[in-house]
Amino acid sequence: MTRLLLTVAALCLLAANALAAGSYTVSVTQIVEHPALDAMRQGVADRLRDRGAEVVFNVHIAQGNMGTNIQIVNQIKGEKPDLVLAIATPGAQAAAQKIQDIPILFTGVTDPVSAGLVKDLQNSGGGNVTGMSDFSPMDQHVALILEIAPSAKTIGVIYNAGEPNSVVLVDKLTEEAAKAGLVVQGATIANSSGVFQAVRSLVGRADVIYIPTDNTAVSALESAVKVCTQTRLPLIAADVDSVDRGAIAAVAVDYYKMGLQTGDMAYRILVEGVAPGDMPVEFLEDLNLHVNTKAAAAMGVTLPEATITRAAKVVE
Amino acid sequence: MTSYALLGAIEQGFAYGLMVVGVYLTFRVLDFPDLTVDGSLPLGASVSAVAITAGHPPVLAVLMASGAGFMAGAVTGVLNTKFRILHLLASILTMIALYSINLRIMGRPNMTLLGQDTVVDWFAAASGLMPHVSTPLLFGLVCVAALAVLVWFLHTELGLAFLATGDNKQMITSQGVNTDTIIIFGVGLSNALVAASGALVAQNQGAADVNMGVGTIIAGLASVIIGETVFGHKTITRALIAALLGSILYRVAIALALGMRLGDFAITPSDLNLITALLVVIALVMPQIKARTKRIMAGRVK
Numbered sequence: 001m002t003r004l005l006l007t008v009a010a011l012c013l014l015a016a017n018a019l020a021a022g023s024y025t026v027s028v029t030q031i032v033e034h035p036a037l038d039a040m041r042q043g044v045a046d047r048l049r050d051r052g053a054e055v056v057f058n059v060h061i062a063q064g065n066m067g068t069n070i071q072i073v074n075q076i077k078g079e080k081p082d083l084v085l086a087i088a089t090p091g092a093q094a095a096a097q098k099i100q101d102i103p104i105l106f107t108g109v110t111d112p113v114s115a116g117l118v119k120d121l122q123n124s125g126g127g128n129v130t131g132m133s134d135f136s137p138m139d140q141h142v143a144l145i146l147e148i149a150p151s152a153k154t155i156g157v158i159y160n161a162g163e164p165n166s167v168v169l170v171d172k173l174t175e176e177a178a179k180a181g182l183v184v185q186g187a188t189i190a191n192s193s194g195v196f197q198a199v200r201s202l203v204g205r206a207d208v209i210y211i212p213t214d215n216t217a218v219s220a221l222e223s224a225v226k227v228c229t230q231t232r233l234p235l236i237a238a239d240v241d242s243v244d245r246g247a248i249a250a251v252a253v254d255y256y257k258m259g260l261q262t263g264d265m266a267y268r269i270l271v272e273g274v275a276p277g278d279m280p281v282e283f284l285e286d287l288n289l290h291v292n293t294k295a296a297a298a299m300g301v302t303l304p305e306a307t308i309t310r311a312a313k314v315v316e
Numbered sequence: 317m318t319s320y321a322l323l324g325a326i327e328q329g330f331a332y333g334l335m336v337v338g339v340y341l342t343f344r345v346l347d348f349p350d351l352t353v354d355g356s357l358p359l360g361a362s363v364s365a366v367a368i369t370a371g372h373p374p375v376l377a378v379l380m381a382s383g384a385g386f387m388a389g390a391v392t393g394v395l396n397t398k399f400r401i402l403h404l405l406a407s408i409l410t411m412i413a414l415y416s417i418n419l420r421i422m423g424r425p426n427m428t429l430l431g432q433d434t435v436v437d438w439f440a441a442a443s444g445l446m447p448h449v450s451t452p453l454l455f456g457l458v459c460v461a462a463l464a465v466l467v468w469f470l471h472t473e474l475g476l477a478f479l480a481t482g483d484n485k486q487m488i489t490s491q492g493v494n495t496d497t498i499i500i501f502g503v504g505l506s507n508a509l510v511a512a513s514g515a516l517v518a519q520n521q522g523a524a525d526v527n528m529g530v531g532t533i534i535a536g537l538a539s540v541i542i543g544e545t546v547f548g549h550k551t552i553t554r555a556l557i558a559a560l561l562g563s564i565l566y567r568v569a570i571a572l573a574l575g576m577r578l579g580d581f582a583i584t585p586s587d588l589n590l591i592t593a594l595l596v597v598i599a600l601v602m603p604q605i606k607a608r609t610k611r612i613m614a615g616r617v618k
Contacts, residue, residue, distance in 0.1 A: 033586055060574055061585035066528035067328060067535060068570060068588065070521040074324020075574050077448065078317070089426065090525060096430055097522025098447075116428030116523070161419055162526045164426035190415065 023054040024270045027081035029072045029091035032064045034215070035241070036255040037087050040107050043259015044085060044266055051267050066090060073098045082270055085262075086131070089115050089164060096129050103269045103276045106131030107262040108255070110165035110213075112281055126277030132262050133283055134253050136169060136213060136238050138176040140287065144251050146180060147307055148296075149208040149234045154183045156206025156233075158198045158224065160216035161188040169212045169238075192220035199227040206233070211247065213238045221245050225295070232300035243290040244315055248301060251289045258284045288312045317568075317575050323448050325571040329564030330455030331516045332535060334462055336543070336563040337556060338509035339536030344555070346502045347482040348396075351407040351533055353510045355414025356388045358529040360511025361518035362418045365427040368519070374435040378515040385511020386504040388414060393500030407503075411529075418526050425526040434519035455516060459560055462509065467553050478502055479552065538592070539563040542599040569595045 026048075030037055041059070048055045058079050062069040073094045076084055084104045086092035092106035096117055112118050112133055119125035121133075145155060155177055159166040174184045185206050187198035195217055199209060209228055211217050217224070218239065225246035228235040237247035240254070261284060268274040289307075292315040296303045308314060317325075335357060342350040360381035367377035388410055395406035419425060439454040440447045469475045480488040481498045489495055510532070518524040543562020549555035573591040 030585075059585055061588070063586070063589050065531050066521065066525060067332060067517070067531075067567075068574070070517075071321075071324055071328050071567060071571055072574060074327070074448070075318075075321045075571065077324070078320035078575075090523070093426075093428060093430065093523040094521045097520070114424075114428070115426065116430030162415065162425045164424065164525070167424055190412075 023056070024083065025056050025058065025079065025081040026083045026085050026266065026270075027058045027076040027079050028060060028085045028087065029069070029076060029095055030059070030061045030087040031069060031090045032088075033061055036239070037108055039255040040087055040259035040262065041085075043256045043261075044107070044263040045259075047260045047263025048266055048270075051263075051271075053267060053271055055270075062091065070094045070098070083266060085266065092117055092129075092131070096127075100128060102128065104129045104131075105262065105266055105269060105276065107258060108132070108134050110135050111168045114168065115164070118281055121281045123277060123280045126275075128276050130265065130276040130279040131281060132258060132265065133281055134213075134255070134258060135172075135283060136252070137287065138169070138172045139179075140251050141173070141210070141236070141238060142176045142180050142182065144249060144289075145182075145208055145210060145236050147304060148236060148249060148301055152182065152207035152234075154185055154206045154208075156185045156187065156199075156202035156209045158187050158189060158195060158202075158209065158211055158217045159214040160190065162190065163214055163216065166212055166214040166217075169214070173210070173212065189216055192216050195220035196223035196227065199224045203227065203231045203233065208234045208236060211235070211237045211242060213252075218242060221247065229295075229298045234299050234301045235295070240288055240290040240313070243292045243295075243313075246295050247292065248296045248299060248303070249289065249291040249307070249311075251287050253284050254286070254288050257286055290315065292316075317571055320448060321571045321575060322568070323452055325567040326564055327448075327452035327455055327520070329539075329567040330452060330459050330560075331520055332513055332539070332567070333455070333459040333560045333563045334509040334516070335513035335532060336536050336539040336559050337459075337463065337466065338506040338513070339533065340540050340556065340559040341506040341509075342503055343537065343540060344549075345479060345482050345552075346499060346506075348403050348499065348503060349407070350389075350392060350503055350506060351404065352389055352392045352410045352414070352503070352507055353532045353536060354529040355411035355418070356385045356507040356510045356529075357514035357517070357532045358418050358524065358526055359388055359414050359421075360385050360514030361524035361528060362421040362427070362526070363511070364515035365429055365518055365524035366421055368429060368432050368434065369427065374433055374438060374519060377519075378435060378512055381515035382508040382512040385514075386508035388511070389507025390500050390504035392507070393503040396503075397496035397499050415526065422524065422526070427524045428522065429519060429524070430522045435516070436520055451520065455520075458516070462512075463556055463560060466556060470552050535566065538596040538599070539566040541596060542566055542569075545599045545602050566595075 060072040069090050084095050086095045086106040088108045095104050177184050187201050189198045221242050235247045237250040240250050240252045243250050289311045290313045291311045342348045363384045364377035364381040367380050392407045392410040395401045396403045436451050440450040443450045477493045481495050539562040540559050542565050543558035547558035
């Protein structure tokens with residue numbers, strides 16, 4: 001009897017589950033293939049699957065081409081998905097411009113307000129768009145810089161002035177640094193081959209080098225590591241992968257975790273039927289600290305014990 | 317392919333149509349390979365975005381964009397004719413300079429037009445059609461009007477001198493025409509069209525972005541070549557129409573590649589560039605294969 005009851009209960013649960021999480025179509029627009037962006041996509045898919053939503057993904061990648069980027073939106077309109085997942089700013093902007101009748105969920109967008117995607121972070125406009133920002137927590141980055149180089153007065157930053165996100169990040173860095181009494185010296189680059197020279201130009205003018213989540217600068221991180229090792233300048237990064245490649249430390253967004261959290265937002269829209277306009281923009285609170293003790297030694301820095309114990313990963 | 321994707325491809329084909337016609341004018345008519353376009357397309361987008369944000373009517377914004385494009389092209393023309401810098405290099409110099417200039421114009425790398433009135437919204441409201449129908453229609457009308465003016469112009473005396481400049485510089489110089497002026501004007505005109513195209517593209521996609529010009533010349537050349545192969549280029553009118561239709565075919569081909577689903581292995585989104593390159597190679601090789609088969613057939617008949 002008990003077994004029968006249990007079976008019935010289990011069946012009911014299963015049925016409830018099937019009712020709650022049916023089968024859905026999600027069309028993805030992504031501007032380029034890039035480990036961080038791919039990790040976010042994977043996170044969304046994993047979370048939706050783990051929560052029992054059966055989702056078919058149509059993935060479109062524009063290969064960095066803006067013309068293709070907007071064609072993808074038209075492709076997606078024809079697919080009539082239940083949700084559009086826009087990874088990174090250009091895809092989200094094109095989707096928001098063209099699609100009004102399907103929920104759009106963005107992720108990996110640094111500044112959704114200045115990108116015009118939402119009116120404000122509370123999403124008070126009430127449209128069909130919401131999502132997650134990957135904005136680097138600059139106050140924490142400045143704190144980390146001071147933790148590693150307590151006597152620093154000037155932060156040298158390398159970035160591409162053509163990357164919208166980088167410009168916003170450097171502005172925010174300047175603001176947060178000023179609060180801590182620090183000055184920011186920028187060196188801009190147009191392509192990754194400029195990194196070497198840009199870091200050299202900062203030698204003598206900066207006490208510590210910071211590389212934000214700038215695709216161009218990060219792609220040539222090794223040349224920054226080389227200059228910093230030669231001149232014993234501490235190098236701090238904004239993404240944890242750069243720590244494996246030779247930066248001293250980074251406290252950063254984990255893009256896969258970000259994908260998981262975006263997946264929760266997708267679940268609310270798809271399964272629970274929440275309107276995107278009722279969902280504020282979310283940020284990832286759960287950050288990871290990675291440190292590289294070997295790089296620290298090479299750049300003449302002794303990492304505080306507390307920093308090492310706090311780290312989620314220590315590269316030796 | 318869904319109707320949205322097809323209409324979308326036509327829309328993109330027309331949006332970039334003015335750019336392709338511009339590329340045709342320099343590449344085929346003036347015999348001037350012009351890479352300025354990678355910079356003048358975002359220039360047009362930037363100028364129109366700033367103009368619209370400042371409250372100017374979107375149509376005026378497109379005209380202002382083409383004016384800026386004309387100046388950019390004229391700079392390339394001057395560098396080439398007056399300072400004797402190789403055309404390819406002259407255009408690369410203008411292109412990289414435009415990157416900084418575009419950043420200056422916008423004051424930032426990406427300027428949103430979401431929520432602003434654009435030509436696209438204006439026409440959708442005026443025509444009362446659905447946006448996915450009205451937009452290709454609007455861009456198509458713009459292209460047809462531009463082509464009509466261009467065809468008229470190329471049959472004027474100045475236009476004929478323009479056509480002759482690329483064909484036979486010596487002959488036209490001996491007729492007392494200053495080819496330098498023609499080249500400066502021609503490259504300017506071409507880039508005016510490209511910048512107007514950039515303005516339309518930005519207003520259509522909801523943002524001007526400093527990186528949106530990357531690959532413009534490739535798309536332009538591919539469209540010109542596909543158009544020539546498929547539609548022929550016997551007269552200048554036919555060649556211009558072929559360039560415009562080539563732009564549409566190119567975008568339809570990309571739409572097909574985007575929608576391709578061939579089971580589990582199959583083609584992934586990352587193969588898109590490879591497929592695009594293959595399509596252009598096919599377009600380039602087809603006429604040669606046709607000619608060769610013709611020769612072989614003729615040989616057999618003998």
